[in-house]
Amino acid sequence: MEIIAGTTDIQLGQETAVALGKFDGIHIGHRRLLEEILSRKGRLAACVFTFDPPPAVLFGCSDGRELTTREEKRLLFGRMGVDILVEFPMNAVTAATPPEAFARDILAGQLQARFLAAGTDLSFGARGEGDAALLQRMGPELGFEVKTIDKVRMDGEEVSSTLVRAKVEEGDMESAGHMLGMPYMIAGKVVRGRQVGRTIGFPTVNVLPGADKLLPPNGVYFSQVRCGEKLYHAISNVGYKPTVTDERVMGVESYLYDFTGNLYGERVEVYLQAFRRPERRFQGLEALRAQLQEDIAAGRERCEKSYQNRPCQNNL
Incomplete structure (x- = not known):
């Protein structure tokens, strides 16, 4: 697996299927995004795009402790068959990127994305104003298809990193494992x-x-x-x-x-x-x-x- 980290200058020589997200925990909802891009391997390179550090850390909304560390994400993504992992630098400058510029210059331009998989709660760009709906509107013009993946529910609750985190902090490892898929x-x-x-x-x-x-x-x-x-x-x-x-x-x-x-x-x-x-x-x-x-x-x-x-x- 190729890892691109610490740079905003991304040079890929191939078209990609991209999964967008924070991927903290890589739970069963995340795995549905990954299944979408992995199913397109051969025609497109399977690419995961995430931010480092996570936006919540940059904006002081998190203590920095993650369900899955950077090293663990690399291990799991590689084992799953991901071709390219982009750990995009998150800082005051990149966080202020207009959503339209992010879609045009980074996703369609640098990543050569032809397919995007994202959750319904996706947010990106300045003030988090970019979302899956914006990508779907811009997709035909920029040359990529967008598939939005609904939240996965388990025992009546939406599976999320926040919920998995709560189970781990309670010591309920069985419930956490079910939501993580491992x-x-x-x-x-x-x-x-x-x-x-x-x-x-x-x-x-x-x-x-x-x-x-x-x-x-x-x-x-x-x-x-x-x-x-x-x-x-x-x-x-x-x-x-x-x-x-x-x-x-x-x-x-x-x-x-x-x-x-x-x-x-x-x-x-x-x-x-x-x-x-x-x-x-x-x-x-x-x-x-x-x-x-x-x-x-x-x-x-x-x-x-x-x-x-x-x-x-x-x-x-």
Whole structure:
């Protein structure tokens, strides 16, 4: 996948099918946009156009924490088969671009768009005055077709990044996963921890999420961890590990059920499937070890019930 970032000077040598949006979370509504452009691959290059940073961050309406970080978006878009990802710089100058100029000069001109997929809530250009209706009016003149995708509803609610965010902040990982079309992901490089887990028989994989990653409440979660092409059942702790350290370093620590080896420096993906229990301080390592044994046994039982006669899902 070609990534174009940090520049407004976009030079493409091919015509494109473009999906427009913020794509925070890449939920099932976003996936419908992506299906539209991916179905046109071969005739047109599949292109995702998004803003970096998101408009809400630029205008002070967000704390900067995202459901899906820049690195995670790149990973997922590439895995889905997107040909070109444009991370268009969002600043005071670009935010003031008139919507008509944006459609004419950037979409039709620089991107050579021949097809556009957008949600009904699309807004762009100065003061957010550009929308899907404007693109549909300008499309015939500029040489592109526009398809507007309606909101997806689940359990009577419109699926949105805001709703997914609320579920993650509540620790309702099952609902968040259903709306995302996959379990909630935290990707990162494996770092060395204090290696206390090894001393009690539970070596773990440690990832330190960036400040731009939205995390669920501190606690223990049933999970899976992807290492390369392999996916392992796991149990993960999100938080500060108060039993083994007083340092306030937020991390995600995972014990992989059936893994032996060394992953230091490797990039992994942790998928949080369901909340198990809150994080808490134990009286000592033996008490922690006993609780971990209970957590892991509960996780194995859950795996057997949920995945009986089914292989591990490696298509996340």
